[in-house]
Amino acid sequence: xxxxxxxxxxxxxxxxxxxxxxxxxxxxxxxxxxxxxxxxxxxxxxxxxxxxxxxxxxxxxxxxxxxxxxxxxxxxxxxxxxxxxxxxxxxxxxxxxxxxxxxxxxxxxxxxxxxxxxxxxxxxxxxxxxxxxxxxxxxxxxxxxxxxxxxxxxxxxxxxxxxxxxxxxxxxxxxxxxxxxxxxxxxxxxxxxxxxxxxxxxxxxxxxxxxxxxxxxxxxxxxxxxxxxxxxxxxxxxxxxxxxxxxxxxxxxxxxxxxxxxxxxxxxxxxxxxxxxxxxxxxxxxxxxxxxxxxxxxxxxxxxxxxxxxxxxxxxxxxxxxxxxxxxxxxxxxxxxxxxxxxxxxxxxxxxxxxxxxxxxxxxxxxxxxxxxxxxxxxxxxxxxxxxxxxxxxxxxxxxxxxxxxxxxxxxxxxxxxxxxxxxxxxxxxxxxxxxxxxxxxxxxxxxxxxxxxxxxxxxxxxxxxxxxxxxxxxxxxxxxxxxxxxxxxxxxxxxxxxxxxxxxxxxxxxxxxxxxxxxxxxxxxxxxxxxxxxxxx
Numbered sequence: 273x274x275x276x277x278x279x280x281x282x283x284x285x286x287x288x289x290x291x292x293x294x295x296x297x298x299x300x301x302x303x304x305x306x307x308x309x310x311x312x313x314x315x316x317x318x319x320x321x322x323x324x325x326x327x328x329x330x331x332x333x334x335x336x337x338x339x340x341x342x343x344x345x346x347x348x349x350x351x352x353x354x355x356x357x358x359x360x361x362x363x364x365x366x367x368x369x370x371x372x373x374x375x376x377x378x379x380x381x382x383x384x385x386x387x388x389x390x391x392x393x394x395x396x397x398x399x400x401x402x403x404x405x406x407x408x409x410x411x412x413x414x415x416x417x418x419x420x421x422x423x424x425x426x427x428x429x430x431x432x433x434x435x436x437x438x439x440x441x442x443x444x445x446x447x448x449x450x451x452x453x454x455x456x457x458x459x460x461x462x463x464x465x466x467x468x469x470x471x472x473x474x475x476x477x478x479x480x481x482x483x484x485x486x487x488x489x490x491x492x493x494x495x496x497x498x499x500x501x502x503x504x505x506x507x508x509x510x511x512x513x514x515x516x517x518x519x520x521x522x523x524x525x526x527x528x529x530x531x532x533x534x535x536x537x538x539x540x541x542x543x544x545x546x547x548x549x550x551x552x553x554x555x556x557x558x559x560x561x562x563x564x565x566x567x568x569x570x571x572x573x574x575x576x577x578x579x580x581x582x583x584x585x586x587x588x589x590x591x592x593x594x595x596x597x598x599x600x601x602x603x604x605x606x607x608x609x610x611x612x613x614x615x616x617x618x619x620x621x622x623x624x625x626x627x628x629x630x631x632x633x634x635x636x637x638x639x640x641x642x643x644x645x646x647x648x649x650x651x652x653x654x655x656x657x658x659x660x661x662x663x664x665x666x667x668x669x670x671x672x673x674x675x676x677x678x679x680x681x682x683x684x685x686x687x688x689x690x691x692x693x694x695x696x697x698x699x700x701x702x703x704x705x706x707x708x709x710x711x712x713x714x715x716x717x718x719x720x721x722x723x724x725x726x727x728x729x730x731x732x733x734x735x736x737x738x739x740x741x742x743x744x745x746x747x748x749x750x751x752x753x754x755x756x757x758x759x760x761x762x763x764x765x766x767x768x769x770x771x772x773x774x775x776x777x778x779x780x781x782x783x784x785x786x787x788x789x790x791x792x793x794x795x796x797x798x799x800x801x802x803x804x805x806x807x808x809x810x
Contacts, residue, residue: 285580289337292579293587295464296339296570300326300588301595302466303570303618304562305603306611307347309487310409310419312354313361313562315603316491318342321562323592324495328552329566330585334540336532337584338525339570340549342562344622345402349520349654350562351409353513355422361560363510366500369557370507370514375522375550384526384542393634393641394661395527396624400642401649401657406619408650413612414449416441416484423650438609441484445609448473452617464573466614473610474602484607492600495559516655518550521565523658525549528566535575569621637668704804706735706797733807734759735800737769744778753784760787765807767800768793 300322308318322341329340342350350364357363378384409426413419416438420426448469455465477484529540545566553563574584596603631639641664648657736755744752759766766788770776776793779785785793794800 284578286583288578289581289583290587292337292574292577292584293339294591295577296574296579296584297588297591297595298467299464299570299573300339300341300567300592302470302611302614303343303567304341304592305470305487305606306615306618307342307344308562309608309611310406310615311342311347311350311562312359313350313364314490315487315606317560317562319490319592319596320495320559321556321564323589323596324555324559324561325549325552325564326585326592327589328555329548330582330589332544332551333548333582333585334529334545335582336536336538336540337571337574337579337582338528338532338545338549338566339574339585339588340525340552340564340566341570342564343524343567344406344618345398345520345524345654346517346564347562348402348405349517352422352654353517356513362500363506365557365560366502366506367510367513367517367557368563369500369502369554370510371517371521371563372550372552372554372557374515374518375553376547377550378518378522379543379547379550384522384546390523390658390662391638391641391665392627393638394645394658394665396627397642397645397661398649398654398658399622399624400628401646402654403619403622403624404646404650406622407616410612410615410619413485413608414442414445414616416445416609419608419612438484440482441607441609444473444477444482444484444607445613447476448610448613449616452613453620466617469614470606470610473613474606477607477610478605482607484609486608487604487606487611490596490600490603492597495561497555497558498560499558517563519655519658521549521553521563522546524565524568528568528571531568532571532575535572536580637665640668641665704733704735704808705731706737706801708737708739731762731764733765733767733804735767735769735797735804737797737800738775739771741772741775743774749778749782749784752779753782756784756787766792767804769795769797769800771795 301319304318304322305315306318308315308321311318318341325340329338350368353364353367354361405423408423409419411430412426415430415434417429417433417436420429451469451472452465455468476482477486525545526542529542529545532538533540549565555561556563570588574588627634627642631642641661644664645657645661648660736759756766768785768788770779770793773795776785792803794803
């Protein structure tokens with residue numbers, strides 16, 4: 273490659289990063305403003321959070337550009353925390369700082385790989401819930417009414433105060449809605465519909481002198497670092513809020529990372545990604561700004577425009593700063609009903625239509641998980657919803673595996689034993705059976721298998737064969753103990769076949785095999801059968 277080719281290649285990369293950063297900043301501006309207002313922190317906190325987080329994550333993060341800032345899930349969590357703490361902003365800033373520190377701690381562990389194992393119905397239910405929350409919470413400001421920070425209060429207030437809505441605000445918000453939903457998708461990559469609606473509807477409001485609620489004021493001065501006063505009592509009190517926020521921010525960042533891996537065909541370091549986001553969010557907490565995550569929509573927009581390096585993230589941060597500094601007066605005139613329309617569009621985009629299209633033919637277990645997560649997300653608590661969804665998915669999977677675990681009875685087909693079969697049938701106390709434990713023997717299947725051994729009444733000799741090479745968990749070990757005790761209570765002689773020395777050592781350490789003579793423990797089924805023959809002949 274010649275020097276000219278190298279210069280041309282670098283120029284193309286820089287041009288792609290430049291336009292990618294500008295495009296993502298244009299998309300981020302209305303979202304940061306809207307989420308800032310929706311959380312109760314104010315539009316300025318949303319913009320400064322996007323600037324700081326995008327800058328820090330851009331400098332210290334992965335080579336692939338991650339356009340970061342306040343997002344739907346993180347905004348909903350912040351709004352919920354604000355509501356729970358009676359809008360104590362100092363307390364919320366402490367929680368944001370704690371969340372950033374927790375993220376940096378998570379980056380030092382292997383927890384960053386856990387997101388890959390979260391079932392899709394849990395993710396879908398969560399995203400559908402978040403999208404629904406955003407839409408419900410914006411109905412009031414769209415109608416020119418007071419906004420609320422939770423879904424139940426929002427719905428109650430709409431029903432009670434619908435007759436007092438501001439007609440001018442509603443018509444302007446409706447105009448913005450038509451623009452963001454009706455704007456042709458093929459033009460969106462050139463002129464984002466959200467920024468177009470923001471500019472035109474604000475211009476209409478100013479020129480017509482509409483009586484609508486506006487942002488009113490926004491700070492353009494650089495936020496100062498200030499360490500909030502944190503006591504041990506605060507740390508204990510706000511711990512659950514901090515870890516909840518950290519998990520949400522980390523999960524969304526890692527999901528964006530997975531999307532980028534798919535688009536760029538590269539492998540992003542999840543630990544570096546989470547660590548840089550954690551440091552950026554900690555700085556947001558120290559500067560009174562809103563925290564965020566790597567935003568999928570903005571990052572994909574940058575990549576599709578041609579961005580390929582972290583210069584795009586730096587460009588996005590710089591462009592946001594210029595827009596804030598140069599157009600703060602115009603930003604202060606933005607009507608809240610217009611921001612509500614933009615957020616409703618964002619909420620609808622968050623809803624997972626991919627799964628909803630195939631929900632009719634989806635397995636019923638997935639439907640249960642999605643429904644539980646969705647309802648808990650919308651009407652109770654986001655982190656409880658995710659935890660409940662993962663737990664329910666695990667239990668349903670355990671049940672499915674347990675249902676496939678069973679005891680299998682096999683008759684011994686041997687010439688030496690066949691002549692004794694007639695006598696064995698007459699005298700039920702001399703029956704010989706071989707029982708194999710098939711499937712995974714773990715906490716979920718142990719209880720079910722134990723109950724099946726009640727069917728062995730009348731058996732004299734039982735060859736109990738466990739063929740799996742997987743070590744037993746404590747529930748399965750206790751289950752083995754219970755099985756042996758039940759069989760002995762029925763006066764059944766047990767011939768135990770364990771073909772794995774590690775599993776046998778497990779049983780010996782827990783003294784499970786103490787109830788069985790050493791001569792009745794075998795490594796192969798054939799040895800056990802030969803022993804059983806001798807016992808029957810006697």
